Amino acid sequence: METSKFNDQLLSFLQASPTPFHATASMSDELRKAGFVELFENDNWVIEEGGKYFVTRNASSLIAFTTPTLDVSQTGWRMIGAHTDSPCLKLKPNAHVERFGYHQLGVEVYGGVLLHTWLDRDLSIAGRVTFKDKAGAVTSRLVDFKKPIAVVPNLAIHMNRGVNDGFSVNPQEEILPILCGAENTFELHALLVEQLKKQHDGLDISHILDFELSLYDTQAPALVGLHEEYICSARLDNLLSCFVGLQSLIDSDCQRPSLLICTDHEEIGSLSACGANGPFLDDVLRRLSPNPEQFVQAIQRSMLVSADNAHALHPNYANKHDKLHAPGINKGAVIKVNANQRYATNSETASVYRDIAAEENYEVQCFVVRSDMACGSTIGPITSGEIGVPTIDIGLPTFGMHSIRELAGSQDAFGLYKVLVRFTQRDALISRPA
Structure with missing residues (x-):
C-alpha cells in the first residue's frame, strides 16, 4: 500500500465515523471484508487455529484478533490499543429548549472539549437511538443526519469588546445549538423516527425510548498545507490510531497471535463496561486462554502498543x-x-519499539511533559495495570488536540502503520532470564 492510498482510506474512515458507535461499525465492516468472523459475547465461542475474529461490546468498543496457534502461553500476544471516543457535545435526555424565538438543544460536555472551537461551525447529529418496534421488541439503530442542521453562533465583538483579551464559554447558557425558529414545529422524537426510517428501509418503529446522540462538525477531513503535508479533521484523537491499528492487524501475516483493542470512554477515565478500565479485554483473553497458569505466561510474553x-x-x-x-x-x-x-x-518496551522502527527506517521521537505542567494519560497505564501486560505509549504528533478540528502529519500515520505491521510479525519481544 502507498501513502496516498492509505490516507484516502483514512479520510473516508474519519468521515464515516462521527461517533464511537459509527467508528466501531466502520471497523467491523472492514474486518468482515478482510475475512474476520464476528463473535458475540453471549454465545459459546469455537475458536480455530489459523482463525481471524472480532467482537464488540456496547457497539462502541471492539477487539479483533488472530489465532495462528491456540496455545499462546509460549508466544504471547502482539497487542495494539486505541480508543474510539473523542471530546464532544452530547444531547441531554430532555434536549429540546425553546427560548427567545428559537428551537435549541441542551447539551452536556463530554471530555476535555475546547469549547470555543465549536462556535460558528456547521453541526450535525449522530449516535444511537433505542426504540420499541410494532412487535414490542426493544432494539437500537445508528442514526446520522450528515447535513448541517445546527449552529452555535458567536457573540458579536460589539457586545463583547474584551473578547480578544480572553474569554470563557459557559456550557449551560452559551453553547446551546440553534436548530430553527420557533415559528416552525419541532419535536425531537418525531425527527429521529423520520431520520431512522430514511436510513433503515422497512424499519417498524412504535416509539422512541431513549438515545445517545452527539453533535459533530460536518466539514469533511482534508489534506491541507501548501504541499498537503497535513491531515485536518475532527476526531483525530483517537480515530487516527484506531485506523492505523486496524490496517496493521488486517495486513499482518497472521503468523503471530495479534490483537487490536479499541475501547470507548477514554476521554472520561475509561471506567465503564466497555472502557479500558473495565473487564472487556480481560474477559476476551481469558476465553482464549482459560488455563490460569497459561494466561499469566501469555501476558508476560506479550506487549501492548498503546497508540x-x-x-x-x-x-x-x-x-x-x-x-x-x-x-x-x-x-x-x-x-x-x-x-x-x-x-x-x-x-524495555521502548527499546523493542525503537528496534522495530529502525528495521523500517522510521524515525522515533520522544515526549516528556514539562516538569512544571500536569501530564495527560492514556489507556496504556490502565490496561497495563489491569492485566499486567508490558506496555509502551506512543502517539502521532498533533496540533489542536481536543479542538473540533485537529491537525496531524500526512506522512506519520502510514509510517506508523508499517512499524505496527512489523510488530505483529515480531517473533521475540522482551527476552527474560530462563
Whole structure:
C-alpha cells in the first residue's frame, strides 16, 4: 500500500465515523471484508487455529484478533490499543429548549472539549437511538443526519469588546445549538423516527425510548498545507490510531497471535463496561486462554502498543514544551514517557519499539511533559495495570488536540502503520532470564 492510498482510506474512515458507535461499525465492516468472523459475547465461542475474529461490546468498543496457534502461553500476544471516543457535545435526555424565538438543544460536555472551537461551525447529529418496534421488541439503530442542521453562533465583538483579551464559554447558557425558529414545529422524537426510517428501509418503529446522540462538525477531513503535508479533521484523537491499528492487524501475516483493542470512554477515565478500565479485554483473553497458569505466561510474553495522539511542538507556543522533548509533525511517531506512570512506557518496551522502527527506517521521537505542567494519560497505564501486560505509549504528533478540528502529519500515520505491521510479525519481544 502507498501513502496516498492509505490516507484516502483514512479520510473516508474519519468521515464515516462521527461517533464511537459509527467508528466501531466502520471497523467491523472492514474486518468482515478482510475475512474476520464476528463473535458475540453471549454465545459459546469455537475458536480455530489459523482463525481471524472480532467482537464488540456496547457497539462502541471492539477487539479483533488472530489465532495462528491456540496455545499462546509460549508466544504471547502482539497487542495494539486505541480508543474510539473523542471530546464532544452530547444531547441531554430532555434536549429540546425553546427560548427567545428559537428551537435549541441542551447539551452536556463530554471530555476535555475546547469549547470555543465549536462556535460558528456547521453541526450535525449522530449516535444511537433505542426504540420499541410494532412487535414490542426493544432494539437500537445508528442514526446520522450528515447535513448541517445546527449552529452555535458567536457573540458579536460589539457586545463583547474584551473578547480578544480572553474569554470563557459557559456550557449551560452559551453553547446551546440553534436548530430553527420557533415559528416552525419541532419535536425531537418525531425527527429521529423520520431520520431512522430514511436510513433503515422497512424499519417498524412504535416509539422512541431513549438515545445517545452527539453533535459533530460536518466539514469533511482534508489534506491541507501548501504541499498537503497535513491531515485536518475532527476526531483525530483517537480515530487516527484506531485506523492505523486496524490496517496493521488486517495486513499482518497472521503468523503471530495479534490483537487490536479499541475501547470507548477514554476521554472520561475509561471506567465503564466497555472502557479500558473495565473487564472487556480481560474477559476476551481469558476465553482464549482459560488455563490460569497459561494466561499469566501469555501476558508476560506479550506487549501492548498503546497508540494515542501526542502533542507536537506548536511554533506559536514553543514554551509549552520541554525543549529536548518537542516532537515535530511528519518526523515519526512519539514515544511518550512519564516518571509518574501517566504513560506506561518503560526502557524495555521502548527499546523493542525503537528496534522495530529502525528495521523500517522510521524515525522515533520522544515526549516528556514539562516538569512544571500536569501530564495527560492514556489507556496504556490502565490496561497495563489491569492485566499486567508490558506496555509502551506512543502517539502521532498533533496540533489542536481536543479542538473540533485537529491537525496531524500526512506522512506519520502510514509510517506508523508499517512499524505496527512489523510488530505483529515480531517473533521475540522482551527476552527474560530462563
